[in-house]
Amino acid sequence: MLRSVLSFFGAIFSWFVTASFFIALTLGAIFWIYSRDLPSHETLAQYTPKTISRIYSGEGRLIDEFAEERRLFVPIEEIPDLVKHAFISAEDKNFYSHPGYDVRGIVGAAWQAVASRGSSVRGASTITQQVMKNFLLSSDRSVERKVKELILASRLERTLDKDQILELYLNEIFLGQNSFGVAAAAQTYFNKSLTELAPHEAAMLAAMPQAPGRYHPVTAKERVTERRNYVLREMWQNGYIDEATYQSEAKLPLKSVQNGDYPAFRQQLPPRDYFTDEIRRQLSAQFGNEEFFGGGLTIRATVDPDLQSAAADALRQALEQYDRGTGVWRGTRETIPADQLTDEAAWRGALWQAKVPRDIPGWHPAVVLEVGASDARIGIEGIEEDADGHWIPAADVQWARKRGPDGRLGPRAKVAGDLLTVGDVVLVRAMTQDGDGSFIRWTLRQVPEIQGGFMAMDVNTGRVLSMQGGFSYQSSVFNRATQAQRQPGSSFKPFVYAAALDNNYTPATIVVDEPISINTPFGLWEPKNSSGKHYGPTPLRTGIEMSRNLMTIRIAQDIGMERVAEYAERFGVYDDLKPFLANALGAQETTLFKMVAAYAMFANGGERVEPTLVDRVQDRRGRTIYRHDQRVCETCGQQALPAGQGPVIDTNRERVMDAVTAYQLTSMLEGAVERGSGSGVDLPVPIAGKTGTTNDAKDVWFIGYSSNIVAGCYLGYDQPRSLGENAYGGTLCVPVFNAFMRQAVAEFGGTEFAVPPGGYWVKIDRSTGQRLSDDASGPNVVAEYFRDGTDPDWGSPLIVSGFGDGEVVLPWQAGAESGSGTSITTSTGERRVIPRQTDFGTMSSGGLY
Numbered sequence: 001m002l003r004s005v006l007s008f009f010g011a012i013f014s015w016f017v018t019a020s021f022f023i024a025l026t027l028g029a030i031f032w033i034y035s036r037d038l039p040s041h042e043t044l045a046q047y048t049p050k051t052i053s054r055i056y057s058g059e060g061r062l063i064d065e066f067a068e069e070r071r072l073f074v075p076i077e078e079i080p081d082l083v084k085h086a087f088i089s090a091e092d093k094n095f096y097s098h099p100g101y102d103v104r105g106i107v108g109a110a111w112q113a114v115a116s117r118g119s120s121v122r123g124a125s126t127i128t129q130q131v132m133k134n135f136l137l138s139s140d141r142s143v144e145r146k147v148k149e150l151i152l153a154s155r156l157e158r159t160l161d162k163d164q165i166l167e168l169y170l171n172e173i174f175l176g177q178n179s180f181g182v183a184a185a186a187q188t189y190f191n192k193s194l195t196e197l198a199p200h201e202a203a204m205l206a207a208m209p210q211a212p213g214r215y216h217p218v219t220a221k222e223r224v225t226e227r228r229n230y231v232l233r234e235m236w237q238n239g240y241i242d243e244a245t246y247q248s249e250a251k252l253p254l255k256s257v258q259n260g261d262y263p264a265f266r267q268q269l270p271p272r273d274y275f276t277d278e279i280r281r282q283l284s285a286q287f288g289n290e291e292f293f294g295g296g297l298t299i300r301a302t303v304d305p306d307l308q309s310a311a312a313d314a315l316r317q318a319l320e321q322y323d324r325g326t327g328v329w330r331g332t333r334e335t336i337p338a339d340q341l342t343d344e345a346a347w348r349g350a351l352w353q354a355k356v357p358r359d360i361p362g363w364h365p366a367v368v369l370e371v372g373a374s375d376a377r378i379g380i381e382g383i384e385e386d387a388d389g390h391w392i393p394a395a396d397v398q399w400a401r402k403r404g405p406d407g408r409l410g411p412r413a414k415v416a417g418d419l420l421t422v423g424d425v426v427l428v429r430a431m432t433q434d435g436d437g438s439f440i441r442w443t444l445r446q447v448p449e450i451q452g453g454f455m456a457m458d459v460n461t462g463r464v465l466s467m468q469g470g471f472s473y474q475s476s477v478f479n480r481a482t483q484a485q486r487q488p489g490s491s492f493k494p495f496v497y498a499a500a501l502d503n504n505y506t507p508a509t510i511v512v513d514e515p516i517s518i519n520t521p522f523g524l525w526e527p528k529n530s531s532g533k534h535y536g537p538t539p540l541r542t543g544i545e546m547s548r549n550l551m552t553i554r555i556a557q558d559i560g561m562e563r564v565a566e567y568a569e570r571f572g573v574y575d576d577l578k579p580f581l582a583n584a585l586g587a588q589e590t591t592l593f594k595m596v597a598a599y600a601m602f603a604n605g606g607e608r609v610e611p612t613l614v615d616r617v618q619d620r621r622g623r624t625i626y627r628h629d630q631r632v633c634e635t636c637g638q639q640a641l642p643a644g645q646g647p648v649i650d651t652n653r654e655r656v657m658d659a660v661t662a663y664q665l666t667s668m669l670e671g672a673v674e675r676g677s678g679s680g681v682d683l684p685v686p687i688a689g690k691t692g693t694t695n696d697a698k699d700v701w702f703i704g705y706s707s708n709i710v711a712g713c714y715l716g717y718d719q720p721r722s723l724g725e726n727a728y729g730g731t732l733c734v735p736v737f738n739a740f741m742r743q744a745v746a747e748f749g750g751t752e753f754a755v756p757p758g759g760y761w762v763k764i765d766r767s768t769g770q771r772l773s774d775d776a777s778g779p780n781v782v783a784e785y786f787r788d789g790t791d792p793d794w795g796s797p798l799i800v801s802g803f804g805d806g807e808v809v810l811p812w813q814a815g816a817e818s819g820s821g822t823s824i825t826t827s828t829g830e831r832r833v834i835p836r837q838t839d840f841g842t843m844s845s846g847g848l849y
Contacts, residue, residue: 050294064276068293072183076167086206089234092127176212200249203231217256271359274469296620302463311466314739323448329400334425357474368424376416452715453481459603485589491692491701492586499567508769509540511551512801539769545676556584571598596712603705606662608654659756680734685750691729696722702733706750
């Protein structure tokens with residue numbers, strides 16, 4: 001009997017040992033098979049997570065940020081214990097004691113699944129296992145992934161210590177709302193740093209990993225609150241907080257940015273604009289999208305926030321003024337269904353969803369709630385309703401006409417109902433008294449159809465101080481300062497004159513202003529001055545001051561369009577300027593960005609300057625990987641500088657034009673501002689500049705500069721069409737330049753333009769080009785700077801004609817023949833006659849082109 005019993009138990013034992021052997025062998029084989037092709041866990045020792053790239057202004061203020069995964073990396077020693085304890089309690093309470101996997105947790109989860117017959121299944125992954133899944137494995141639910149997870153987790157525990165593993169976890173984990181890592185999540189949900197979190201807030205963050213896509217603090221508020229309180233209870237039971245703290249924290253309501261309890265972090269930043277988006281475009285091209293959006297770059301921008309606001313305001317005012325002058329109402333083309341207008345909460349929610357720009361200072365989205373006999377009642381986003389309601393009076397719509405279904409303009413509006421219908425989404429602004437700012441009424445606004453660009457930069461460093469690429473970034477992200485290819489018109493002419501001055505021309509060179517006819521493959525081309533007139537032989541200075549087309553073409557023909565193209569490409573205006581004479585008048589398209597940068601080289605004396613929106617870029621470790629300013633300080637290494645002496649800076653910049661030429665051109669462009677098409681410039685410092693207006697006024701330009709700042713503007717429709725008979729660079733763009741430069745001059749000042757060595761002064765008559773005595777004065781007298789070694793033959797000056805021109809009658813000869821001038825003695829002792837009045841043989845007002 002005993003033998004039978006022993007034999008029975010021996011058989012059972014043998015079976016058990018054999019089964020255990022084969023189970024162990026099978027498990028070993030499984031683990032061996034799955035461990036062969038696993039990714040290397042050692043890469044985690046060099047963990048570089050995707051983190052936010054941030055842009056700061058020159059003053060160090062955060063102005064924008066870009067990220068694929070919104071993450072702020074925080075070293076483990078800077079993460080408060082409260083946050084660590086919350087996540088350990090929620091996800092892995094045995095974290096500091098297990099070897100990477102929790103056997104008790106696995107058994108408990110398996111028992112629960114069996115007991116509930118699969119209806120209640122909970123995870124048993126440790127924090128170490130979750131790190132492996134997040135970094136090296138997929139998220140699919142399979143036995144294979146679990147086995148690989150266990151293998152890698154045990155390996156990782158032998159490679160990194162617990163704090164290093166926890167650092168990886170807390171910085172990598174997704175917590176909803178595009179927030180990765182605890183620091184970004186604290187900012188997203190509470191607008192707080194980690195050190196500012198209360199226990200119930202840390203517990204809410206720790207509640208999110210279970211279901212970050214479903215646990216939304218608004219739509220799933222009860223579930224999130226329940227999970228938060230579970231985490232708080234676990235923290236108490238694990239000894240991380242006391243019972244009183246648990247009880248008090250669990251009773252608190254769930255608060256978050258999403259529920260409106262805290263201001264959103266993004267609201268503390270200025271709205272994204274053309275400047276920071278252009279930085280994004282340029283740096284992502286330079287460093288690659290992956291590095292820019294995930295490299296945690298620290299970018300110091302060149303923008304001056306005050307000047308950026310001034311540029312945006314000035315451009316918007318000009319665009320809106322022109323658009324309002326057309327008298328056409330377009331509105332926003334957004335509507336809200338009538339059934340949502342009876343309930344205030346409903347219409348406010350629908351209005352919040354309306355796709356209208358919200359980055360225009362002082363403008364508010366609104367919806368038409370009621371249209372009366374003459375006025376219209378509106379509900380305004382962000383403005384509380386009052387007993388009387390908010391109204392658009394009839395007087396505010398009488399400037400506009402509305403297009404009918406057939407596209408034709410209707411009659412001018414008389415009452416609000418002529419433009420508005422119930423449910424229309426509109427933009428409004430408060431009209432106030434100029435004196436005390438008191439409220440008058442609400443007034444309708446609309447995004448103009450006309451667009452434009454503006455840019456300003458430092459002429460010596462190339463630092464772009466402001467850039468506005470359109471009326472509103474939120475209504476159109478297309479940057480017209482850098483991306484729009486437009487015809488510069490006469491604003492290109494200075495490059496023709498620069499090429500001429502570097503090729504034996506002087507400001508007193510006489511150029512014939514007479515009709516030109518040229519046969520082209522497309523027919524006869526007969527360019528004209530904007531006035532439709534021609535003015536005979538005229539000094540070079542007058543040609544650019546009065547923007548004479550015919551003179552410019554003769555100059556380009558004389559020196560050769562190939563030489564003009566060489567200069568334009570040297571200055572960076574074009575990559576490849578075609579050598580056609582029409583291009584001397586700015587017919588080939590370029591960008592405002594390139595034109596402004598090229599004008600800066602006139603202003604700084606002819607040295608190359610590269611425009612930049614970024615001073616410096618640092619990587620996540622603080623190492624500088626890009627610096628714009630490459631100048632060398634030659635004396636900064638000295639222990640002390642001599643009294644009254646500043647540091648010596650070697651600009652080490654390429655010279656693109658002769659310094660004397662640069663000054664001569666600047667002097668002539670000062671004349672264009674004082675007497676020519678830019679005469680609307682009204683600033684307290686010397687300004688040089690040039691307007692541009694293309695055929696049919698499809699584009700209008702003005703680019704001008706002081707001794708330290710260059711700024712440029714262009715206006716035009718995105719689909720080019722005429723702006724009208726009265727549209728010129730001097731009437732539309734010069735006011736923008738004035739408004740901006742008044743603030744720029746107040747901040748940066750300005751001086752007379754520096755005169756380089758290598759020349760001498762001569763007074764001439766700007767109407768005739770004749771030399772005058774050194775003490776001559778009068779409206780026609782101008783002091784001209786001539787290059788050393790050039791001594792014009794004042795009796796027989798250089799005359800540029802061509803195109804079959806006949807005998808050239810010089811201005812003073814024409815005046816002498818008519819007997820209508822004054823006889824004077826020049827500094828050489830010769831007698832000359834200065835005409836009393838300008839005529840076709842002398843000078844008249846030229847075109848604005």
